[in-house]
Amino acid sequence: MGVEERRQQLIGVALDLFSRRSPDEVSIDEIASAAGISRPLVYHYFPGKLSLYEAALKRASEDLAGRFAEPQEGPLGARLLRVMRRYFDFVEGHGPGFSALMRGGPAVGSSTTNALIDSVRQSAYEQILSHLGVSEAPARMELLVRSWISLAESTALIWLDGRRIPRAELELQLVHDFAALAAVSAAYDTEMAALLNRMVKDEPADGPFAELVGRLMSLAP
Amino acid sequence: MGVEERRQQLIGVALDLFSRRSPDEVSIDEIASAAGISRPLVYHYFPGKLSLYEAALKRASEDLAGRFAEPQEGPLGARLLRVMRRYFDFVEGHGPGFSALMRGGPAVGSSTTNALIDSVRQSAYEQILSHLGVSEAPARMELLVRSWISLAESTALIWLDGRRIPRAELELQLVHDFAALAAVSAAYDTEMAALLNRMVKDEPADGPFAELVGRLMSLAP
Structure with missing residues (x-):
């Protein structure tokens, strides 16, 4: 084999082992x-376990960031649902x-690993903005997207x-x-309300957004 | 001064410095x-910077956990809002x-610091459950409360x-x-729907929950 x-x-071997047990x-x-x-x-190839771990994590990060890519076609809810399926495939694997x-710890928390985690979060953030048709996010939209990404992380960890x-x-x-x-953000801000209207206007009646609105309405007194 | x-x-001196700049x-x-x-x-008092940092973090953790304590009286929305104010006081300070x-990093990520962060999250979790009148949380309620705690953390960091x-x-x-x-969780699960009904039934018409429902209704087509 070449170098x-x-x-x-x-x-590849290291990523497999680091995935199946705590590093x-x-x-x-x-x-x-x-x-x-x-x-x-x-x-001879890697000076120590940390550099091999970082190389494995880099490969995993690229894999995960690649799963966020989704054609900009069809209703937004269905797009996000497909990405969530690929995300949970990754998490399960x-x-x-x-x-x-993600829970941190001495063996895994280096500045390189933190930078890789941040780069994946940034990829997710940019993908979502591009699907929302936004290039420069206002403060409330940035908050919505970034805080939802952290919600997706914690949901996966709890799962x-x-x-x-x-x-x-x-x-x-x-x-949902x-x-x-x-919707909460839209209740505060007209720009976010316009975004929400754009998000839901092309949603089909049997899509996830419409389903949520129906469920929420049925809960209201 | 005694030992x-x-x-x-x-x-106290270290906590003040560690609060105002990156440790x-x-x-x-x-x-x-x-x-x-x-x-x-x-x-003579602390073997190194890490042990002093951990002692300062322990004091800050106890301070923060103490701010979650809230009398079990009055509407839930108003109670949570008071806790959020004290939480942001802490974050701002x-x-x-x-x-x-919270962003992690080599100097601050030790098993002791991670355990302290987890203990604060656990305090917040237990406080919220006690206000909801729940001792043993079903899976969806645990997910709701723990993932919302992570949303509160990321919201504070982005702020x-x-x-x-x-x-x-x-x-x-x-x-909100x-x-x-x-409400999303309640749309999936009758136990969560019962919880949500209990949450909102004592909410005053001018409280935060009622305000949200009104705002959401006005957004619906």
Whole structure:
């Protein structure tokens, strides 16, 4: 194998192990053994476990950011729901590693890992703005989108901890949560109200937004 | 000064400095100088900056957790709004240190600091459940309360970054966000619907929940 090919293979093996257990618990010996090479050879390619972890996390970050890409066609609610499905696929495929990373901790919290997490959040933020047709977000829209992204993270983390609610329900719930938080924001601000009107005007009668409005209306006294 | 008195004084001085700037930027020399003692004497009480930082964070955590305590009297919306005001008082008083801590980073991410953050989140969680009259939370209620707590954290962090929205509006918005997310959850689950009905039945017509419902109704087509 060439140097780059071997590096890529090691990153893949390491990502698999770091995904399935907390990175703290994964040793270089284990990675070497899973890759079928010696421990010194691992160190030939990566100076230590942290640099291998960071390389694996970089690959995972690119994978996740790629899943946010969605054609700008059709109703917004259905687009967001498809992204949520791919997001939960990712979360399910990397459960223990995702939990350990997002909950923070000495082994996983470096400035590089934090920068990678922020870059994924930024990708999600920019994708959502582009679907909303906004290039420069006013303060309330930035707050809505960024705080909803953190809601999606915490929802995924809570789901991983026991999986007490079916993930398909949470994927849909997060779409509804976005609409509900947008509605609160719209209640404060005419610009946000205009955005919400634009969001819902092309929603089909059987789409997630219309479903939410119907459900909310039925709860009102 | 006695040993414990001196320790408490140092913790107070350090907390003040760690609150006003990112903890990375605060040196032991500065803490010694602000406390009016020598650098070696600081080390006599605390083995290093991390232990002093952790002691300061412990005091801040207890302060914050104490602000969640609210008499179980009167409408729920007004209670939550009072807690949000005290929460933003805390966030405003410890801005740069709060941001640095919650955004993570090498200097502030230790297992002790993470445990302190989790203990504050747990206090908030238990306080909210007790106000809702729930001792054992079903899965959807746990998700609602915990994910709303993370929404309150991210809202405060985004506010600190530029303060583009008046904090009084965000305090009220977070109360509305809670009601809106509860309404989404209620749309999925009869137990949550019963909770929401209990939440709103004692709300006054001029309280935050009623205001939100009115605003949402006016947005509906």
